[in-house]
Amino acid sequence: MLKTNAFDASAGDALSAEKRDMIERRRRLLGPAYQLFYKDPLHLVRGEGVWVFDAEGNRYLDVYNNVPSVGHCHPHVLDALTRQAGELNTHTRYLHDNVLDFAEKLIDTMPDALSQVMFTCTGSEANDLALRITEDYTGGTGVIVTDYSYHGMTKSIAALSASMGPYVKLAGDARAVPAPVHDPANPAAVGQRFAADVRAAIADMQRHGIKPAALLIDTFFTSDGGFFDPPGFLQEAVEAIREAGGLYIADEVQPGYGRSGEHMWGFQRHGLVPDLVTLGKPMGNGHPMAATVVKPHILERFGNESSYFNTFGGNTVSAAVGLAVLEVIEQENLLPSIQQAGRVIVDGIGALAPRFPAIGSVRGVGLYASVEFVTPNGEPDPEMALAVVNGLRDEGILIGASGPHSNILKIRPPLVFKAEHSQMLVEGIERVLSRL
Incomplete structure (x- = not known):
């Protein structure tokens, strides 16, 4: 994995003794996989x-x-967290108003067709769950991502995160396509090129006997470098995956929660209604919570046949926190x-x-x-x-x-x-x- 802005231990001699000791302790206790930022961490x-x-x-x-x-340590969010933590923290197999109130308020921010939500603890889990639902619904296994995508750290989702680098192999049934090309001189070409690449990936899957399941994309292409214009350029690519029998999964971990300033969700910039939407820790202001929002007909068989449970996903404290975050966005306009x-x-x-x-x-x-x-x-x-x-x-x-x-x-x-x-x-x- 390319380690952008990673601390180089060979330059550590210039640091204070206290900081060198802390870095060494961290290396000894956490192992080599963790990354520190900056030459001077x-x-x-x-x-x-x-x-x-x-x-x-x-x-x-x-x-x-x-x-x-x-914002860090927002008082309204902290108050909701501490108040509920002092009353009850338990899972979703019991009735509780917080869970339903939060689910309802979250769903109300989405297009009407996206009307059911399943809670997880991380965006990785949300994408993993979305992938399981998608494969169950479509019967396919082929997933299209961009060639410097990042969608999470579970085994199945790391294999769909091309930015992890060559050591983490892309899933065998997956195909990575180039990210959109920023082209203000010819904006119409942006969506056309991206859709052509998606169609080429679908055709390659079909040549290899792979049934397409999903186009999984971060709607702002944040790991690829950030591509936003022109509004609507994603429509043709989404049409292509649906024509092939696949679904469109919008990874909104980074674009969502109003980041565009135009809409609550990044996919709305393109006039789209995804089949599934995945959310991550911004929904809890850093509290470990995430979710998969889905059209009910896509979820029906998976939910009835396999059920779903996540001990901490959607717990009463997380629900209180998630509700408070939505209230801040709304109340502070x-x-x-x-x-x-x-x-x-x-x-x-x-x-x-x-x-x-x-x-x-x-x-x-x-x-x-x-x-x-x-x-x-x-x-x-x-x-x-x-x-x-x-x-x-x-x-x-x-x-x-x-x-x-x-x-x-x-x-x-x-x-x-x-x-x-x-x-x-x-x-x-x-x-x-x-x-x-």
Whole structure:
């Protein structure tokens, strides 16, 4: 797996003795699979809204973490969690109003056809469950994903996450297709090209005797580098998988919960109604909860024949937390401010591009934006992206990188980000690029 912005232990001599000891303890206890960010790893101890604080008391603007969707330690969410944890925490085999109230409010945000929800603890589990339901309904096993996709960590879903790298093999019945190509000069071609690639993958499955089951895509293509335009470009590809007898699974772990500022869900940008929708930890503001939302006729046989149970999925505390997050989005009317803050980011960084030729494409919708860094001959420049990521850390701004070449800034802050925070980011990037 490509380890974007990973800490390099060989550079550890420059760190304090206390931090070196903590890193060594972590390596000894957790093993080699875990990753640390930054050349100088952060020791965070507290969060509040769009800010996190390290052990020395330094404050950092969080432009990376979509999981605390309504901000770190939101008081309304914390109150709901602690109040319910002090009363009862149990599973869904007992009746409880919280579970039903949350399910109802969540479903009410979806198109009418998506009217049943099954709760899990992680987005990986939600995608795994969606895959099981899909294979049961279609009788197929062929799944189409993009060629730098990320959908989770269970065995079946890691095998559909092409960004895991060559060591984690793509499932034998799966096919990876190129992500959409950002093409403002010819927007109609974006959907046509993507649909043609999906049709080619379907044809290849059929040549090998594989029945198509699903097109599984993150509707913002976040791991691939973030692709959003033109609105509606996904429609032709979804038609193609349905014509082949497969279903459309919308992975909304990162695009969902109003991140576009236009709609509650990323798939709505394309005027689509998925067959299944998967959600992850942003629905709990970081509390371990996730869900699969599905059209009832697709779920009917699977539910009746195999049943479903998840001890902690949809428990009473999680339901209280999930309900509180939806209430915050609604009561604080976040979508308009998400749009405003997102425009400041894209317009502000776009305005820097003439001064800094290393900035390539700048694109975004709401509070998800992508900034490509390129060499003078237009090739991806991961070294520049990494230098900017670490330079912003020194400016007190936390950000990540994505894409197959790790040359694309991944901007996805908590949804409570405001225009003034966006301006801090733009000014921070300007200072870093001026130094570089």
